[in-house]
Amino acid sequence: MVTAEVRERVQASFDRQGLMEHLGARISYVGAGEVHIQLPTRPEVTQQHGYFHAGATSSIADSAGGYAAFTLFPEGTSVLTVEFKLNLLAPAEGDYLEAVGTVIKPGRTLTICRLEVFAITPTTRTLVAAGQQTLIQIEARTER
Numbered sequence: 001m002v003t004a005e006v007r008e009r010v011q012a013s014f015d016r017q018g019l020m021e022h023l024g025a026r027i028s029y030v031g032a033g034e035v036h037i038q039l040p041t042r043p044e045v046t047q048q049h050g051y052f053h054a055g056a057t058s059s060i061a062d063s064a065g066g067y068a069a070f071t072l073f074p075e076g077t078s079v080l081t082v083e084f085k086l087n088l089l090a091p092a093e094g095d096y097l098e099a100v101g102t103v104i105k106p107g108r109t110l111t112i113c114r115l116e117v118f119a120i121t122p123t124t125r126t127l128v129a130a131g132q133q134t135l136i137q138i139e140a141r142t143e144r
Contacts, residue, residue: 002032002071010035010067013078017063025060027067033103035067040096052092057099057117057129061086064101065113065133072106078140086115086131094119094126101133111135 007030014020014027020037023045029036037060039045045056062081070079098118105112117129 002030005075006030006071009075010070013070014063014067019059020063023056023059025063028098030067030071033068033072033106035064035071035101037064037067037099037101038096039099041094049091050093052097052119052128054088057088057092057097058084058086060097060099061101061115061117061129061131062133064099065115066101066135068101068103068113069106069111069135069137072103072111073137076140077137080136080138082110082134082136084115084131084133086117086129088129090119090126090128092117092119092128094121094124096120097128098125104132107137109137111137 025039028038039060047053066079100116102114104114113133115131119126119128
């Protein structure tokens with residue numbers, strides 16, 4: 001379980017991300033070592049066949065994993081992605097995408113997360129992308 005302070009710190013950092021705002025993404029769940037981000041479908045986040053674009057899919061996966069790690073970091077620190085790999089498993093189509101970032105190995109400096117992205121409709125939840133990510137804990141800097 002995360003404290004209200006951690007939830008607020010995660011949300012405040014997320015709210016400073018111009019890309020997430022531009023995409024229309026929002027955090028839907030914050031737990032200890034786990035964060036969910038939802039992205040509603042709209043023409044601006046699709047590719048030429050009408051599926052969610054891989055760039056939008058990978059962006060919310062990256063942020064979900066980053067914030068999952070951030071929930072475990074101490075006050076006065078921040079998070080940066082070192083690397084991630086994402087396999088696209090099926091065409092991403094639905095009412096919205098839900099990216100789930102889950103910490104699988106926390107560390108003092110590096111943290112490893114599992115990334116999953118699901119396409120959601122009223123009757124289905126389809127895994128459309130899966131991957132892994134490495135994040136680094138850094139000293140907090142002045143945020144924009």
